[in-house]
Amino acid sequence: MVKNKASALSLAVSALSLAGSADAFWRLPCRGRTGVGRLDPIMDPGKVSDHVHVVHGGSNFGIDNTPQDLVDSDCTSCAVTQDKSAYWTPPLYFLHANGTAEMVEQVGGMLAYYLLYTDAANPNGKITAFPEGFQMIAGDKRQRSFAYPIPDNDKSTWTADQKTQNALSQKALGFNCLNYAANPEASLYRHFLPDKEYLDANCLDGIRLELMFPSCWNGKDVDSDDHKSHVAFPDLVMSGSCPEGFGTKLPSLFFETIWNTYAFKGVDGQFVLSQGDPTGYGYHGDFQMGWDSSEFLQSAVDTCTNASGQIEDCPLFNIQTEAQEQQCSFKEVSALMGENPLVCDSGLPLDVPIQSGPSYATNYPVVLPGDKTQGGAASSTKTSAQITSSASASAVVPTLSYTPGTSSITDKYGGGILLANTASSYVQTESASAVQSESTSTVTAAASLSEAVTDADGNIIATSWYTTGNQVMEMMIEQVDVTVTATAVETANAHARRHIGKEHRRVRGHPRR
Numbered sequence: 001m002v003k004n005k006a007s008a009l010s011l012a013v014s015a016l017s018l019a020g021s022a023d024a025f026w027r028l029p030c031r032g033r034t035g036v037g038r039l040d041p042i043m044d045p046g047k048v049s050d051h052v053h054v055v056h057g058g059s060n061f062g063i064d065n066t067p068q069d070l071v072d073s074d075c076t077s078c079a080v081t082q083d084k085s086a087y088w089t090p091p092l093y094f095l096h097a098n099g100t101a102e103m104v105e106q107v108g109g110m111l112a113y114y115l116l117y118t119d120a121a122n123p124n125g126k127i128t129a130f131p132e133g134f135q136m137i138a139g140d141k142r143q144r145s146f147a148y149p150i151p152d153n154d155k156s157t158w159t160a161d162q163k164t165q166n167a168l169s170q171k172a173l174g175f176n177c178l179n180y181a182a183n184p185e186a187s188l189y190r191h192f193l194p195d196k197e198y199l200d201a202n203c204l205d206g207i208r209l210e211l212m213f214p215s216c217w218n219g220k221d222v223d224s225d226d227h228k229s230h231v232a233f234p235d236l237v238m239s240g241s242c243p244e245g246f247g248t249k250l251p252s253l254f255f256e257t258i259w260n261t262y263a264f265k266g267v268d269g270q271f272v273l274s275q276g277d278p279t280g281y282g283y284h285g286d287f288q289m290g291w292d293s294s295e296f297l298q299s300a301v302d303t304c305t306n307a308s309g310q311i312e313d314c315p316l317f318n319i320q321t322e323a324q325e326q327q328c329s330f331k332e333v334s335a336l337m338g339e340n341p342l343v344c345d346s347g348l349p350l351d352v353p354i355q356s357g358p359s360y361a362t363n364y365p366v367v368l369p370g371d372k373t374q375g376g377a378a379s380s381t382k383t384s385a386q387i388t389s390s391a392s393a394s395a396v397v398p399t400l401s402y403t404p405g406t407s408s409i410t411d412k413y414g415g416g417i418l419l420a421n422t423a424s425s426y427v428q429t430e431s432a433s434a435v436q437s438e439s440t441s442t443v444t445a446a447a448s449l450s451e452a453v454t455d456a457d458g459n460i461i462a463t464s465w466y467t468t469g470n471q472v473m474e475m476m477i478e479q480v481d482v483t484v485t486a487t488a489v490e491t492a493n494a495h496a497r498r499h500i501g502k503e504h505r506r507v508r509g510h511p512r513r
Contacts, residue, residue: 024116024304024305024306024307024309025113025114025115025116025309026113026114026300026304026306026309026310026311026313026314027111027112027113027114027309027310027311028078028079028080028083028111028112028113028114028311029079029108029109029110029111029311029322030056030057030076030077030078030079030087030109030110030111030112030325031077031079031108031109031322031325031326032056032077032078032322032325032326032327032329033054033055033056033077033106033109033110033326033329034055034056034057034058034059034061034076034077034086034328034330035054035055035061035329035330036052036053036054036055036091036103036341036342037052037053037055037333037336037339037341038050038051038052038053038336038339038349038350038366039053039055039061039062039063039333039336040053040286041061041062041063041064041065041066041086041288042135042137042227042288043137043227045063045064046063046064047063047335047366048063048335048336048366048368049366050275050352050363050366051090051141051274051275051276051348051352052090052091052274052341052348052349053088053089053274053286054088054089054090054091054106054110054257055086055087055088056077056078056086056087056088056109056110056112057070057073057076057077057078057083057084057085057086057087057088057288057290058070058073058075058076058084058085058086058290059073059074059075059076059077059084059328059329059330059331060072060073060074060084060330061073061086061088061330062330062331062333063333063335065086065288066133066288067085067133067134067135067222067288067289067290068132068133070084070085070086070288070289070290071084071132071290071291071292072084073290074328075324075327075328076290076325077109077325077326077328077329078112078325079311079319079320079322080311080317080318080319081318081319081320082291082292082296082316082317082318083290083291083292084290084291084292085287085288085289085290085291086287086288086290087110087112087255087285087287088285088286089110089209089211089255089257089283089284090141090273090274090275090277090283090284091103091104091106091259091273091274092104092207092209092261092271092272092273092274093271093272093273093274093348094261094264094267094269094270094271094272095269095270095271095272095347095348095354096267096268096269097268097269099345099346099347100343100344100345100346101272101343101344101347101349102342102343103341103342103343104259104260104261104263104264104271105259105260105263106257106258106259106260107206107258107259107260108258109257109325110255110256110257111255111256111257112253112254112255112256113252113253113255113256113309114251114253114301115215115238115251115252115253115254116251116252116301116305117215117234117238117239117249117252118249119216119234119241119242119247119249120234120236120239120240121241121242122247122249125249126249127250127251127301128217128219128248128249128250128301129250129251129291129294129295129297129298129300129301130250130251130289130291130294130297131222131294132222132289132293132294133222133223133289134222134223134288135222135223135227135286135287135288135289136214136227136228136230136231136286136287137227137284137285137286137287138169138172138211138213138214138228138284138285138286138287139169139173139211139282139283139284140169140282140284141277141282141361142275142282142361142362143170143281143282143360143361144277144279144281144282144355144356144357144358144359144361145281145357145358145359146170146191146192146281147167148162148167148170148171150191150398151189151190152171152189152191158235163235165233165243168233168235168237169214169233170191170281171188171191171237172188172211172212172233172237173188173191173192173210173211173212173280173281173283174187174188174189174190174191174208174209174211174212175190175191175192175194175207175208175209175210175280176189176190176208176209176210177190177194177198177199177202177203177207178203178204178205178206178207178208178258179202179204179205180204180205181204187210187254188210188212188237188238191280192279192280192281192398193207193273193277193278193279193280193283194207196261196264196269196270196271199261199262199271200262200264200265200266203261203262204262205258205262206258206259206260206261207258207259207261208256208257208258208259209255209256209257209258209259209283210254210255210256211254211255211283211284211285212233212237212238212252212253212254213231213252213253213254213255213285213287214228214231215231215233215234215242215249215250215251215252215253216231216232216233216234216242216243216246216247216248216249216250217230217231217232217246217248217249217250218231218245218246218248219246219247219248222289227286231246231250232245232246238252238254239252251301253287255285272348272354274348274352275352275361276348276352276353276354276355276361276364277355277361278354278356279356279357281357282361296316299316300314300316300317303315303316304316304317335368336369338369339369350367350368350369350371351364351365351367352364
């Protein structure tokens, strides 16, 4: 036998002991759905919206409610009874080849994360609760293209153009391919909806739609004309430094919803968001503050800093059962009486055109239930700028091979955010134990976390965060030289391990948490 030097990856993993609110969070389940319909009291107050939303939260949600109205709700479809905020996003539909559209099954409601990131420019600063009357949106329903590298290049290499608010808002979308038999992809890895062929082949447990909201506030306005100018993203989307004029740090909201796309495996058709978007680039969401009071939420921000992220670990929260969450709903809106947003036999409800881009999507007429003729066609005439709603209007989206990220344990609904400090929130890894299992070689023990953190040579090449059980875990990936005892199998696998080492470029000055 010959002794050799080979490149390998050592993984140092440790539970974090989080002081104060630094990088703490809680994960708010909203297992019930208060309703589904063409309602959006932020963007379309007092009138029927041009596309369907799924809504979670307080029962006083409606066609023109305010955040203050939500506080007086009789119930909430979320687990914490003191939170009657409203959280809504467009659902995913499957458009059959014959034109019939049906809403894809939503699995487990919604998870709303309250991530307590401080401003990187002021790491000891305070996180301020959402003020009463606060509301905001994230994403752009008419977006149909992405002008930045796919996948994201490392955050340390982002140019000024890649840190504009427009760029950051587009990187705040995630489409996580779920396969619980494999290690999960990291959050915000993919910013577009994969095509059906990809979903059928790879996403056995559906697709998780992810949305990050801005967390930097101007400190004075509870809303703005476009419902987003009073807030801004930090320069790394989830974390980082706030731009000038937005120095008040809010809780970082992150939405997750899961859709059972695998139920349509082998069925002819395509997936499309309710605003006629088959690309996913136009995914978006809305939030209205409806906690009992801003003072209560501030107490939660200051107190509920257990690293587990579990709402049960916060003594302030009153928690209701999942059955109680599912009993809460908003009142039916008269303007939408008789409309079925779950199934429509003539395209998306109602007559929403499919617009694949890459040009910015156009506006289209809003059709009311009474405007439909007996045959199902709209009485209004479509403009030439509109694209006919049909399964043949397929979007052209990039293809990323399915390569799982670092592993995490998920609950029965597949929740479990992966927070990474790398640009793409994605790290391809292979553990030292996995390398060892390929052969009969003896591999030296991996460095401990304390050794990795104090590594004078700066060999930490990636750092990843994830939740597992009741802990938040940090994974630091270090490239080291180890001594192995070569065998025939080992020799055959040497090239593969050298390739792994090449996949990870050292980034000096990368922040370690």
